[in-house]
Amino acid sequence: MKIIRRPFVSQNPFYIRCMNTDLILKTISKYITFTEEETQFYLSFLRHKKIRRKQFLYQEGDVCKYTTFVNKGCLRTYAIDNNGTEHVFQFAIEGWWMGDIESLKNGTPTLMNTDALEDSDIIMISKVDMDVIYEKIPKYEHFSRMILENAYIAHQQRILQNICFTAAERYQYFLEKYPQLSIRIPQNQIASYLGITPEFFSKMKGQVLREK
Amino acid sequence: MKIIRRPFVSQNPFYIRCMNTDLILKTISKYITFTEEETQFYLSFLRHKKIRRKQFLYQEGDVCKYTTFVNKGCLRTYAIDNNGTEHVFQFAIEGWWMGDIESLKNGTPTLMNTDALEDSDIIMISKVDMDVIYEKIPKYEHFSRMILENAYIAHQQRILQNICFTAAERYQYFLEKYPQLSIRIPQNQIASYLGITPEFFSKMKGQVLREK
DNA sequence: GAAAATTCTTAACCTGCATTAAGTCTTTTT
DNA sequence: AAAAAGACTTAATGCAGGTTAAGAATTTTC
Numbered sequence: 478m479k480i481i482r483r484p485f486v487s488q489n490p491f492y493i494r495c496m497n498t499d500l501i502l503k504t505i506s507k508y509i510t511f512t513e514e515e516t517q518f519y520l521s522f523l524r525h526k527k528i529r530r531k532q533f534l535y536q537e538g539d540v541c542k543y544t545t546f547v548n549k550g551c552l553r554t555y556a557i558d559n560n561g562t563e564h565v566f567q568f569a570i571e572g573w574w575m576g577d578i579e580s581l582k583n584g585t586p587t588l589m590n591t592d593a594l595e596d597s598d599i600i601m602i603s604k605v606d607m608d609v610i611y612e613k614i615p616k617y618e619h620f621s622r623m624i625l626e627n628a629y630i631a632h633q634q635r636i637l638q639n640i641c642f643t644a645a646e647r648y649q650y651f652l653e654k655y656p657q658l659s660i661r662i663p664q665n666q667i668a669s670y671l672g673i674t675p676e677f678f679s680k681m682k683g684q685v686l687r688e689k
Numbered sequence: 690m691k692i693i694r695r696p697f698v699s700q701n702p703f704y705i706r707c708m709n710t711d712l713i714l715k716t717i718s719k720y721i722t723f724t725e726e727e728t729q730f731y732l733s734f735l736r737h738k739k740i741r742r743k744q745f746l747y748q749e750g751d752v753c754k755y756t757t758f759v760n761k762g763c764l765r766t767y768a769i770d771n772n773g774t775e776h777v778f779q780f781a782i783e784g785w786w787m788g789d790i791e792s793l794k795n796g797t798p799t800l801m802n803t804d805a806l807e808d809s810d811i812i813m814i815s816k817v818d819m820d821v822i823y824e825k826i827p828k829y830e831h832f833s834r835m836i837l838e839n840a841y842i843a844h845q846q847r848i849l850q851n852i853c854f855t856a857a858e859r860y861q862y863f864l865e866k867y868p869q870l871s872i873r874i875p876q877n878q879i880a881s882y883l884g885i886t887p888e889f890f891s892k893m894k895g896q897v898l899r900e901k
Numbered sequence: 902g903a904a905a906a907t908t909c910t911t912a913a914c915c916t917g918c919a920t921t922a923a924g925t926c927t928t929t930t931t
Numbered sequence: 932a933a934a935a936a937g938a939c940t941t942a943a944t945g946c947a948g949g950t951t952a953a954g955a956a957t958t959t960t961c
Contacts, residue, residue: 558853566849579842588849611831618830619823625837630791632844637778637800639851640884641770644918665938672852677918679940856948877908889948891910 496525496598500572501546508620515614522606526599528552534591534599541580541587543601547573550597553666556589565670568594568658574624594662644673645681708737708810712784713758720832727826734818738811740764746803746811753792753799755813759785762809765878768801777882780806780870786836806874856885857893 498520505511511519524543528534534552535541545552547569554566554575566589569575580587581604602610610617638647648671652659659667668678710732717723723731736755740746746764747753757764759781766778766787778801781787792799793816814822822829850859860883864871871879880890 556849556853564849564852566845566852577845578838579845582838582842615827615830618827618834622830622834622837625834625841626790626794629837629841629844630794632841632848633778633789633791635848636844636851637768637776639848640776640778641768663938673917674919675939676920676941680918680942683940875908885947886949887909888911888950892912892948895910 496548496600498523498600500548501600504546504572505620508623509616511614518613519610519617522602522610524601524603526601528593528597528599530593530596532593534593535577535587536590537588538586539580540584541577542605543603544574544576544581544607545569545591546600546602547571547575548598548600550599551594551661552591552597552599553594553662554589554591555669563669564672565666568655568662568666568670570657570661574628578625594666639672644671644677645684647671648678648681708760708812710735710812712760713812716758716784717832720835721828723826730825731822731829734814734822736813736815738813740805740809740811742805742808744805746805747789747799748802749800750798751792752796753789754817755815756786756788756793756819757781757803758812758814759783759787760810760812762811763806763873764803764809764811765806765874766801766803767881775881776884777878780867780874780878780882782869782873786840790837806878851884856883856889857896859883860890860893 501523502511502516505519528550534545537557549571552569552575554569554577555563556566557563567575575591577587577589577591579585611621638650642650648667651667651671664678664682665675668675671678673681713735714723714728717731740762746757747766749769761783764781764787766781766789767775768778769775779787787803789799789801789803791797823833850862854862860879863879863883876890876894877887880887883890885893
């Protein structure tokens with residue numbers, strides 16, 4: 478098999494030759510086992526990129542061509558409503574996958590923006606390359622299914638909580654489920670993720686503390 | 690390969706020997722192609738069941754052991770909040786798959802109830818059998834991934850809408866996306882799915898019509 | 902086809918969270 | 932280290948959608 482390093486292509490590219498691939502390989506090895514040859518083949522498809530705080534990876538209207546793995550740092554994806562208000566759809570830190578599957582799968586323009594909350598190192602795999610990987614390493618389908626199931630479950634829980642919980646209950650759950658995020662991400666971003674304004678978030682926090 | 694018909698096992702079983710499998714095979718053939726032998730092998734794992742209107746398939750606290758395909762009729766899954774109010778998580782009609790993937794995957798008790806809105810014919814595949822299918826017919830992983838991606842996208846859209854849209858906008862979208870459901874399912878159930886009360890739904894509908 | 906059970910509607914009043922605004926504190930930039 | 936930008940808090944006021952209640956319409960059951 479041919480081994481090639483693939484650059485990330487964008488209008489404002491910020492190439493880097495290569496970064497540490499321990500984390501991504503470790504993540505995969507939790508579900509499937511690559512041979513040495515498969516590992517090298519897989520690595521040859523990765524495109525490494527550094528992205529600065531506040532820099533966009535995708536903007537509304539772009540067609541997403543890459544799945545992203547966060548090697549270091551923190552990204553967020555958000556939508557903007559008719560009043561111009563931002564609403565955080567998801568965060569992603571080291572070891573997490575992200576990407577608008579709808580845009581990626583259907584080739585439609587994304588409705589969301591993705592930017593970096595911290596200077597970050599990311600690894601990207603293009604949709605086209607992913608299809609080659611699925612063809613040559615069929616067990617990678619299994620890995621993708623596992624990751625997708627986990628993401629689906631997280632979304633299911635979020636929908637149930639938006640349906641059944643008050644803002645304070647959702648915040649409580651967020652603290653328990655994502656303690657790493659709660660100390661790392663600005664509160665106005667967490668408020669947005671929870672579906673409330675920063676002002677109400679602040680008030681709510683005060684109430685919760687006073688009750689204790 | 691051995692061909693066996695598997696009964697659906699529950700505390701209150703309502704066996705039927707077999708039902709039409711055209712729909713499920715047609716659904717699968719949109720994504721992958723079975724050989725004749727694979728088809729027979731696959732069919733041998735299906736458990737056919739009839740379920741009456743208002744009958745439960747799963748109740749909160751059950752561990753889900755089966756993935757469900759709706760062959761005819763209509764099911765719904767809903768959660769109950771701390772005030773005792775029901776909230777519809779999803780509907781499923783002919784040709785749709787359903788199941789609490791969280792409970793199925795992790796073996797944890799489901800937080801939701803699933804019951805029938807109409808007398809329905811369903812086909813179930815146990816988790817254990819599914820693993821055998823994945824092993825013997827690896828391309829079924831691909832089919833599952835496709836179905837899961839579609840389900841994930843639907844959830845993503847729902848989260849975005851809960852975040853960015855008013856109740857009236859969500860209703861508008863529901864009408865466009867699921868016209869079959871809007872004429873078949875009671876309005877109080879649709880209201881619950883949209884995240885509003887039947888009273889507000891009624892009021893909102895009146896407003897929308899008066900504006901036209 | 903009568904009775905029972907659901908579903909739908911209307912209306913008065915209520916509440917959780919949004920909006921607006923203004924000030925303080927913290928972080929980033931230069 | 933000063934200036935600028937961003938993040939957090941508090942408080943007054945507003946509104947989308949909830950709650951309660953009660954009657955009308957429809958569907959289901961027997």
